[in-house]
Amino acid sequence: MSNSDRTDLCVEPLGDRALVVRLGDCKAPADPQMMADTAELLRIVGPEWMEDAVSAYDTVTIVYDPVKVLASMSEAERSLRLPYEQTIAQVESLLHREHKHAAGRPRLIDIPVCYGGAYGPDLQEAAERAELSVQSFVELHASPEYTVAMIGFMPGFPYLTGLPRELSQPRKASPRSRVPAGSVGIAGGQTGIYPFSSPGGWQLIGRTPMELFRSAEEEPSLLRAGDRIRFVPIGKQQMEAWGDR
């Protein structure tokens, strides 16, 4: 997408203090990387009225404070525009001015996963459904580079795109009341990792010993939208020994 397209915004309000931005043609395919870069750019510039910027798939959602936006407007502007419209104008000019500083290459992060057994109770069934051997299912799951399309559902939970089509799985008919932290699951055409124990309906195929969310860190979520990740199969012994390192 060319730079001029970048500032061609398609915006709709999300209530009275947030808006959802799509870049370029609204029908353009999702580009989570570009959305993540845009959100990051807005955060770095950090206008005072901006409370948050969060990217997901093909959108950036901006939470703003209409009172602070109003305070930044002249008397004349106030009679012409709503804080919502002023915010759009500000975002447009920021992106137009700053697009050349867009973030660099995405990070590539390896996530160790112990597949199957007690860590991946649904692996066997998932492989059967996919008409694959367990081994090929795991190899396929661990082969692509995935993109974090968004962090959502709970703190640090990555929604990953890039799942090989043949690995798609339906959600479980009745969700588990407790999915252990670190569980790697598949739902529809997406794969993801549970940072906390929680109820959940994804098919569980393995578990990572990595901590995805650490509230004491400056960057609490291990992963960010736009990151690339790879799953690296590890054995049960490595999984159990992980904490000792």
Add this chain to the structure above:
Amino acid sequence: MSLTVMKPGFYTTIQDLGRPGWRRDGIPLGGAMDRYALRTANLLVGNEEGAAGLELTLVGPTLTVERDMLLAICGAHMSPHMDGEELPMWRPLWAAAGSRITFGAALAGCRAYIAVAGGIHAAAVLGSRSTDVRAGIGGVDGRPLQAGDTLPCGERDSAGGARAAWQRLWRAELAARAGAQPRGRNGFAAPGWFAPPLAYGGGAADGIELRAMPGSEFGRLSAAARRAFFTERYNVAPASDRMGVRLAGPPLELSDSTELLSHGVVPGTVQLPSGGMPIVLAADCQTTGGYPKIAHVITADLPLLAQARPGAAITFRSVTLAEAQRIEIAFERDMRQLAAGICCRMP
């Protein structure tokens, strides 16, 4: 200085105004459900509006005041009492060391707030003391209060300058008034003036009216559902919590059920899952969602949503974005006036 929890009540948590700026990491805004009540309670004890206080839900706790302190109770009426006497709400309140504050069930509304001069000193996590039970962070170990918890609070965080002077004046004045009362009835004192409560519970019989602007997918509702949403009455379902207020009523039908890619959602967003029963997202809502967004409750009415308890009747009234932003700006102007008005009150 501290408060000791004798009985925790139904669901009592430490809340401030939440942790904005962390949605990228999937962390909800959180904070008080009724921000008006918490902000007002803080102003009434000379705090910054965003100091941490207690959020009480449906049934309040029993607390022991370990040292003389200035506090304020705002929000739903849960019959606060000390030594058999009812405590006045929506005003500063001086409480003597050793006194015990009890609460009952909410008479109307759902949530009440207690602010203490100097705030409650839970450790800040990612810039906020708010309890986020799902992430297990903030407040006391990321959980609701339990009997035996000790909540350090008071002077340490007191604002300097005018606010601190204001606090000292009222503390001394109310302590003197309490001391002048007969023994056994000198545990507390409060001035006659008070901050304006919101009209919680709406017009009682009619339930709560929430002003809402149509959302991006409002047009996907069937014609009948579009009419129904802004005319029918909904009831708050028991499964409601700080993440979302679930509504029961006439199911709403979508004429277009194309799946959406998830994107950001905020408190006030009204989602419509496939069952046709709307959910109004609240303070602890997830940061992203993919259900159709049929409406957004305006920010100024979120305190009313916070006071909608299971069974409460809710209706929606349609407003435009322009109206919603004008109301929000007027609401914040009123808050500034309230703050200035309280600061000017001298004993």
